[in-house]
Amino acid sequence: MSVVELGRFMDDLAEASGQATVPFFRAQVALTDKAAGTAPFDPVTEADRAAELVLRNMIRARFPAHGILGEEFGSERLDAEYVWVLDPIDGTRAFITGIPTWGTLIGLTRNGGAVRGLMHQPYLGERFTGDGRSARLRGPRGERTLHTRRCVDLSAAMLATTDPRLFTEGDEAERFRAIEGRVRMSRYGTDCYAYCMLASGQVDLVVEAGLKPYDIVALIPIVEGAGGIITAWDGGPATAGGRIVAAGDPRLHAAALEHLNP
Incomplete structure (x- = not known):
């Protein structure tokens, strides 16, 4: 085909x-x-x-x-x-x-x-x-x-996540809060739209956890095709789901990984 x-x-x-x-x-x-x-x-x-x-x-x-x-x-x-x-x-x-x-x-x-x-x-x-x-x-x-937008610093970033309760209490939730406390603004309730808005240049960063492959696989080629980067929190492939971080700017992604992997 x-x-x-x-x-x-x-x-x-x-x-x-x-x-x-x-x-x-x-x-x-x-x-x-x-x-x-x-x-x-x-x-x-x-x-x-x-x-x-x-x-x-x-x-x-x-x-x-x-x-x-x-x-x-x-x-x-x-x-x-x-x-x-x-x-x-x-x-x-x-x-x-x-x-x-x-x-x-x-x-x-x-x-x-x-x-x-x-x-x-x-x-x-x-x-x-x-x-x-x-x-x-x-x-x-x-x-x-679609094109992602440039955003180097967490302090200038717009972050989206579906629900802060995605993150299990303890270390995982603390890592998310460390990121959220540094961004300009955060929005909840976004589901798949967060990744599409990142690809559209409206959102700079998406951080989630507890995802399944069917929650994320379709969104990976969209984010990457728009110039963004999307991985697991440890920097590995996102296709298996789990803990996911997506950024429109590779430099912002690297900064986010530093907080997600202290």
Whole structure:
């Protein structure tokens, strides 16, 4: 499959997932707590499941030899050369409260490395894409190439994270607070949008923890394609999830790592 054909197929996936999710947004939907009361509330909706089923069926029909890793229905053929990594609704808490900072994440890995990524927000009509070399946004105001912005010092940085409670109390939370205490401003509740805003030059730094591969794989080629850097806190690959730090400027990333790895 050519690059153009792959891009079209990913657009088809995005369109289909949007048709599955938008009818449930700002509507009364049934919720299930995946944590079953044993951990902090971890909601899943009919929309999550419906969208992932659509994506899986389309991928199986087009690429039967490819693997799939999804949040709602587990994994298939993870030893394949190509593996699709899916999060039908990243930001389910935002989704169920009617706040449009959720998105569908569609990532593709080759031999374990993230090579293509798409974040689709169908309610706003925004689609962020990247291949590690470039990144673009298509939306109501047209299409444009994404670029991160220069920001050398933590004191000038805008930081985003989904929730400060992502960080376990103790050393992990202290490291986050050390970063947050040095930045110009921080914002919460951003989910996948934080990384797309970093790629757009609106945010300088994203620090998170407790992520799964389906939370991050699709966002890696977008951040890197816009000129940013995204790794684990120890500087290793971000594809496995866990503790993640992304920065629009490599120098800011290096400064953040110094505080995350004292």
